[in-house]
Amino acid sequence: xKNRHKKIRKLTFLSLCAAxxxxxxxxxxxxxxxxxxxxxxxxxxxxxxIIFILYRFGLRDAAVVSFVRLIxxxxxxxxxxTFMYSFAGALLSLLLMAIIKKANFLSAIGVSVAGxxxxxxxxxxxxxxxxxxxxxxxxxxxxxxxGIISGIFIGLCGNFIIKRLPENKI
Numbered sequence: 001x002k003n004r005h006k007k008i009r010k011l012t013f014l015s016l017c018a019a020x021x022x023x024x025x026x027x028x029x030x031x032x033x034x035x036x037x038x039x040x041x042x043x044x045x046x047x048x049x050i051i052f053i054l055y056r057f058g059l060r061d062a063a064v065v066s067f068v069r070l071i072x073x074x075x076x077x078x079x080x081x082t083f084m085y086s087f088a089g090a091l092l093s094l095l096l097m098a099i100i101k102k103a104n105f106l107s108a109i110g111v112s113v114a115g116x117x118x119x120x121x122x123x124x125x126x127x128x129x130x131x132x133x134x135x136x137x138x139x140x141x142x143x144x145x146x147g148i149i150s151g152i153f154i155g156l157c158g159n160f161i162i163k164r165l166p167e168n169k170i
Contacts, residue, residue, distance in 0.1 A: 010057070014065055017053055021046040021069040022076075029077060040123070041146045044116055044154050050094070051112050051158030056167065059098040066090050084130075085123045092122035108162060112155030116147035 024045035034041055046069055054062040070090060074083040093115040100111050120143035127136050 014053065014057070014061055017049045018065045018068045018072075021049040021065060022072050024048065025069060025073045026077070041143070043150045044119070047093075047112065047115060047119075047154045048157045048161065051097075051108055051115070051154060052161050052165075054094075054097060054101060054111075055108060055158070055162050056165075059094065062098075063094055066094060081130075085126050088126040089119035089122035092125075093119035107155070108159040109152060109155030112158060113148050113151030116151030116154065117144050118147075120144065120147045 028042055028045045031043070033039070034043075049069075050062050050066050053065050067090075070083065070086050074080075074086070078086070096118040097111045097115040100106055100114050106114070121140060124137060124140045124143065127139075128134055
């Protein structure tokens, strides 16, 4: 019986994290573009929840919550193309963050930075494939810089939550 309650508690908590990530996606969509001359730059607010879940529960749960968020946000606000870009970025980001976290040589902030940059790389790779041009790869220079900056911010937020929310309270 105790194990069943623990599973229900975990599922409830992960559902709340998914809802928070979806809400953060919506909030991020309301924020005006930081640099109007440079399209596609976002802070990555939903990744606060993903970083937290990756550290508290692991890759599998972080991937499930990330995928639920992607599907929900795509159905509410996006289209097939936005899903493709987001999925590629999220997949590459999650895999790299999990590898770096497991290697245990960077903090949650460093893991988040790697996630931010690799998310942008995943999206650039999809754009190169869809547009059949390698020249768009030069855009990665700008996206790497913004990925580092937003990765630091997201990592700081995620690290704050990781440290403030004890594991035994989940």
